[in-house]
Each structure stands twice: as C-alpha cells, then as structure tokens.
Amino acid sequence: MDERYDPKKIEGKWQTHWDATGLFKVKEDLSKEKFFLMEMFPYPSGKIHMGHVRNYSIGDVVARYKRMCGFNVLHPMGWDAFGMPAENAAIQNNTHPAKWTYENIAAMGAQLKAMGFSYDWDREIATCRPEYYRWEQWLFVKMFEKGMVYRKDASVNWCETCQTVLANEQVEQNMCWRCGEEVEQKKLEQWFFKITDYAEDLLDHCERLPGWPEKVVTMQKNWIGKSHGAEILFPVAGSDIKIKVFTTRPDTLCGATFMCLAPEHPLVELLCKGTPREAEVMEFVARMAKQEKAKRTSEDYEKEGVRVGAQCINPLTGKTMEIFTANFALMDYGTGAVMSVPTHDQRDFEFARKYGLDMIVVIQPEGQTLSPETMAEAYVEEGVLVNSGQFDGMPNRDAMEAIAQYLDENNLGKKTVQYRIRDWGISRQRYWGAPIPMIHCPTCGIVPVPEDQLPVILPEDAHLLEGGKSPLSSLEEFAKTTCPKCGNENARRETDTMDTFVESSWYPERYCSPHCDTAMFDVEAVKYWMPVDQYIGGVEHAVMHLLYSRYFTRVLNDFGLVDFKEPFTRLLTQGMVCKETLKCPEHGWLFPQEAEGAGDERTCTKCGKPVEAGRVEKMSKSKKNVIDPAELLERYGADTVRLFCLFAAPPERDLDWSEEGVEGSFRFLQRVWRMFAMHFDAISGTAAYTGSPDALEGYLKDLYKKTHQTIKKVTHDIDGRFHFNTAISAIMELVNMVYGLDDNLEDKKRAGVLRAAIEAIVLLVSPVAPHFSEELWSLFGNENNVLETSWPTYREDALKADEVVIVLQVNGKLRSKLTVDVGTGDEEVKQMALADEKVQKFIGEKTIRKVIVVKNKLVNVVV
C-alpha cells in the first residue's frame, strides 16, 4: 500500500464504485426496520456553500451509521428549484431561468457526489419539473373543491424592487427578506390557504414533538399566537349598528371609556359619513393607508387617532364612549376594533392622556387605592374589581370568567379565542413558479382546471421583463384559454404562481415514490417510509417551512392520503458556519488576501491602514469571509472537509472556520493511514481477537479494553446524541494508544488484538470519512463495502476497568490519589485513605468529624 494517504487517488475511485454497484439505492423492504433521514434540500444557486457541506455531512454520518446498524435507510436529495434568484440571474445574464436552474442543478449535483454523500440519486427531484408540480396543482384543485383555498382582495406586502407580493413571514423589520427594500401596502386579489383552520391542531401538537428542539417549538407557538378572551358587542348610540371587539381582559370592561377602530375598519367610513368630521377622518384614513406599516416599526412611534364623530355604549355600565380611529388598531387581528381601558392598559393610558379622555379604575390592588388623577402609568397587575356593579369585590381572575359568562347569557358577547397566525397567502406575481391551476371565465367565474388537463405547464418560451415582473399575464398563448365548463373562448388563466414554500411542504412524501405518475405519491410507499425519522436543517426555517409542512401533512391526512399528522419525528437544527471578518477603515470588508502581516498587526494592501479584525460572523459574500468548498475539496479531499465540519463543534452550535483546524483534520487521517501501513504486514494475515479480556495482560489488555470502550462511546455519541465531535475525539484517543504500542513481539495475541483495534478504528471512522475507510477496509481483503458491514459491537466484560483511581480529599479539596482494585470495600478504602501520607499531613492535629466514601470514586475526610 502507499506510504502516504492521497485522497485524490481514492475518492473518485470509490465514488465510481459505489455508483456502479448501486450501493445507495433503496426500496421498501418489510423485513427490515426503516429509517427515513432527510436534510433540507438546497436552492440550486450555482454551487454548494459551507452551510450545505456541514448540513449534509451531519446527515450522511447518521445515514451511514444507521445503515450499518441494519436499518433500511431512505436518504434522498433534491432541489428546491423554483424561485426568484433564477429570474434575477436570467435577466442579468440574458439567459432563461430554466436553463440557469438546470445547469446549476447539474453543477451542484456533481459537487455533492464529490463529497461522497450516500444519497439514492434515483430519487432525485426538482420542484420545477412538471412531473413534480403537476401534483401540487392537483392538490390545489382538490383543496379548492373542499373550500380549503379561497381568493380575497387583500392588502398585501408589496416589494417594489422585486415586483412581488411577500408573505408576512417574508417581511423582516418592514424590509423585504431578499432585497432589503422597504415594503409597501398594495391591494390585490390573492389566493389563500386556510391554514387558520388548523391553528388549534398545529398548536396542540406542539406539545407532542419531543424530538424537536424546544426553541423551534416555542417559535411555532409564538407564531400561532393563541390568546383567550371574549368578543363583546358595543351598540352605537342612536343606531342599530353594533361594534364587535375582541379583548383578553373582559374583567376590565367597566373601565372601557372609549373605542378605537382600525383605519381600514368599514364602520369608520360609515359612521363619519355626512358628519362634520368626515373630511378629517377620511384624510386620516388615507394617510394611515399609506404609512401605517412603515410607522409600526419606527422607534419614535406615536399613538394617534381622530374622533369619527359617533359614540357607542358600554354594554355593562351604559356609559357613552367616544369612538376613534387610531393608527395602532389593526384590521387583521381580532375584529379590528379595540375597547380601550386607559387605567389598565399602558397603550390606552397614553392615548387617553394625550386626548384628555375619561379614566375609571376598575381593578384595585390589595392595600392600595388607585385614582386616575394620580396614576403615572396603567395598572396591569392583579387585583379586586371596583366600579363594576355586581362584580365589585371579585378577584379579577375570577371576573374574567364571570363577566364573559354574563355577556353570553345576555347576548352581549361570548368567550372566544384569537390567533395571531393569518391564512397563508400563496399568490406570487412571478414567472418562475408553479402556475395556479385556475381559469377566470367571464360567464362561470372561477373554474378549476380539470384533472385531465393537468399539469398547467409553465411556458418556457416566455420572455422575462425588466424589473422582474411576471411575463405570464402578457403571454397570450398561455393566458388565453377556453372555459372548461361552458367553452367560453374569452376565458383567461390565472397568471399568478405559487409561493415556493408550497413545493417544499410535501417533498418528503414525493421522495417515497418520486417517479409515480398516477398520483402525488404511492400511498403504500409513503406508509412504509413516512414520517421522516430525522430531519436536519437550518434554524432559519423554524417557522415558515416547518409550519407549512406540518399544515400540508394535515391537509393530506384529511384527504386520507396519509395516516399521520406530523411529518418530522425528530428535528435537528444545525448552527451556522462562521469565519473571522476583516475590516479596513477606508475600504470596508476585506478578503483575507487583502490584508498583510499577522495577528493584530495586519494592514490593508490598498491603503496601508491597520486592519480591524472583525467579529466572527456567518459566512457571507458581502462580508468577504466565505470559504469555497470546491477549493477545499481540491486541496484536502472530501473526507477531511467532512471530518473538520463534524469535529470542530457540536452540530447545533455555530462552527468557527479555522484553516489550521482543517489542516489538523487532514493530519489525523494521515496519521491513521500511517498507523495502518506500519502494522499492515503484521496483522493482515490474522483474524481480529474477539475473546475475553481476561486472557490478555498488560498493554494488550488495556488496548483491547480501550477498543471496546471506544466502540461504546462512539456508538452512544452518534446515536441520538449527535455529538460527533466527542465521538471523533474518542477515536483519536484510541489511535494515540495504538501509537504507544510497546513492541512485545513475543506475545502471540499481539497481532489479533492490534487488528481488533485497527478494524474498529476503520469502521468507527467510516461514517465520517467513508472513502478513506473504504480503501483501508478493502486493503484488509474484504470483498464487501464498509456500508454493508455491521457496525462494531462491544463486549460488556471488556468495558470495566480492573483498577480505579480513588480521589482523596480533605475538606473537599483534592489532596492525593489512590489506585485500588475495583470493588474494594468502603471500610478498606477508608483506612487506606486515612493512612495516606498527604492526607495525614492535611489532617494534622485536627479532629476527624466525618468521612465520606463514594464507591470507586473518592474519599472525603472532613476535619
């Protein structure tokens, strides 16, 4: 064998071999226990980045480990292939989104193969292919027929730069999540999925996701945002109109002294119409429509409102309340109307002070008397009701229930719950997405495309328009159609496409039978494989993608297509890949090669100014701190890159990139290779020793035990815990021990024990460095692949040590150590401890008050 480990000589060879023998292909096999492992599929942006490498390296370790443990492992990969970057790139490079996308898929697929990931590539999917989105359209029609999809004219988030509508989740700090442009409001006819119908179920099952990180579950719960309260009707003075409000504090009802309506509330216009206030109110409404969302996020946000010129009646006290329209009242939460209780709500308090409105205290804290004149802020704590008629004296917690019940009995309101989550707006005014399979007929209205006419294929000959606007509406060959119901020839297709989160909401199911052309998926295959046993991806998808997937699974469940509700049993969210940044006071972010010198002394090559070593931050092009996996692959090979990604940090934590660390990982593989080569002749003709440790002695006995202890540790670290860094550490320790081999060539069992240790090392490291292990494994003369070999097992009798070190403490401080046989009696150990010279010294003249003995661990003498 070669003296040196050269990844170039072995990685390509084994990749070809694995591919040719179909090693990674799987099919349903009822005789085996299944394990469905998925990593989040990538957007085909051009080439893979370190985030992908880390994510997929983690996944591949689990896949290979589970496979060796005897599981039938489904480990697929695909492409989240629709989306805006393709359009942007197409406009920029004068190409077509499809061409750009398919080329990227080919390039990135080759890179993933070069990483040696064990995907069943026969199951590869790309969401932009009609074979895929066809079934999404099919489901859309089914959902439409069942009333799970609807269309409404809605005020939506509009990004002028991207010329498209954004979902609430795609708006961050009122900026577009992709381009950073400020988001405006625009009214458009939109398609919505009724995800709110499932709000309660989605929330409820949050408690039943024990395999998910708590953080993600919490974020989902916050997003759904359930609050308990009551709906209350307030009659408008001198009219039949009643204003419905939602409140979480029905106990404060008697303190409600005014009412605030959202500017978009239909009653605002109705109530002010024909009054002297009309002009001012409508001016306010128009102003709010323009700036409301932008104002919401500004720091120096000011509560403001105008009187609409009408009053309503507090249903409990009969008092007249002024009606306002105010900027902080939101039309899309609750009922768009707020009963304002200035004494017990800080926002209402400020509003009332500003406009000089009445305040009535209705909750009195124990041992204190609040009065509206002297209050500096709203009282929001617990207390007892006052000024509330029949409810006076009642603790406010009880009053919530009592008042709600009273309202219900008198038809004035009812107990209810509200959710923060809104229906999922899926319409996108974009080209590169799945067409919404609907037809607008002048006579029949909205008509779904019949099943036998699906898929509605996205025309690939469309010319993209400057500014990113969708060309579909102006593409007559596409838009013009006949109504499938009445044959009207002036019907037009829906030209909006679907949010790309729709595609990723059901791709696990598709992986189970990716070539099924008679249905969304083969129900039996899904029954076998689903749900996904382990899903791995970035925490940035904690809300949107994961929530939508959970929702879609429920929809499929309602259609009887799947028999489960939760798609992902276990979830691992891995941390980001970060690297040091460099900043020049004049030239901003610098590439590493733009700085000269070392450490804190570096200077900018352009201006000579001292370079500030910035913080370690997530790799990004703009900060010029990215590492291209392709270069690493070329220099070190896939196994080293994989090893470093797994060794440098536990998966859920951020990983700090270190060039020296990669170098160290490479050195480790080199070291193992050398160890193997060094002992190869001595052990190649021998079988690994598998007997009892008691038949061995000295170093060989220790090495044998260390081997089995390592197998146990690595197994436990990988299985469920995912602490690959400590697993690798353990293997390194074993390797170090083999290096410390004392050359007692006389011992006949030497070769066998050595072989046992080295075989274990090769197998244990194989999920991390598969090509490397495969090569060494084959040098042993094995015919089968490592992946077809069983994961090593350990002997219980080889785990326990013969002797243990007992820590001797005096008053809790370490003073000495003692080596005794395992299982030495407490009393004997205690006597040995007391007789210890150093212990004696620290006891000195003092009296022994107590001696604590912990078996096989320590003795603590208290004086």
Next chain:
RNA sequence: GCCCGGGUGGCGGAAUAGGUAGACGCAAGGGACUUAAAAUCCCUCGGUGCUAGCACUGUACGAGUUCGAUUCUCGUCCCGGGCACCA
C-alpha cells in the same frame, strides 16, 4: 419590554442523577530524526508564588444549599436568537 438559549485556557471545545475542571484538536514552546528543510515522532502547556516540590487560586460576577458546586437555588452583568402597538 417579554420569552428562550449561552458565558469554561491564547483558540475550537470536553466533563453535569453534584464527586480528579480543561478530554480531543488547534496555536505556542522544547527535544529527536535530517547536511538542511518539510514531513514525522516524543515531551511541556489555566494563572500566581516560591525553597521547583509544593502551596494558593481558577468554569462571567455576587450570595446561598452541601462534606464537596462548572453542574442545584437566588440576584447582577454581558453575548446570541425569537416575539413585540396582537387589544
């Protein structure tokens, strides 16, 4: 503001039913091999003090529980993330 995480050597990180703090790796220093270098192998490596073997001290900071606390409790500070006019 509210809700979650997290603060351990020069660095990445180990160790928690409370029981030797710093595994493993990186960086650094020393030695061996070599004509030399690279590569490799071995050793040292939290801080302070000296009589060089010890002693003291040390897991963000301050208290507490305990024979014993990185681990449990309370308070403070800092960092990261999520939510935030949600009625």
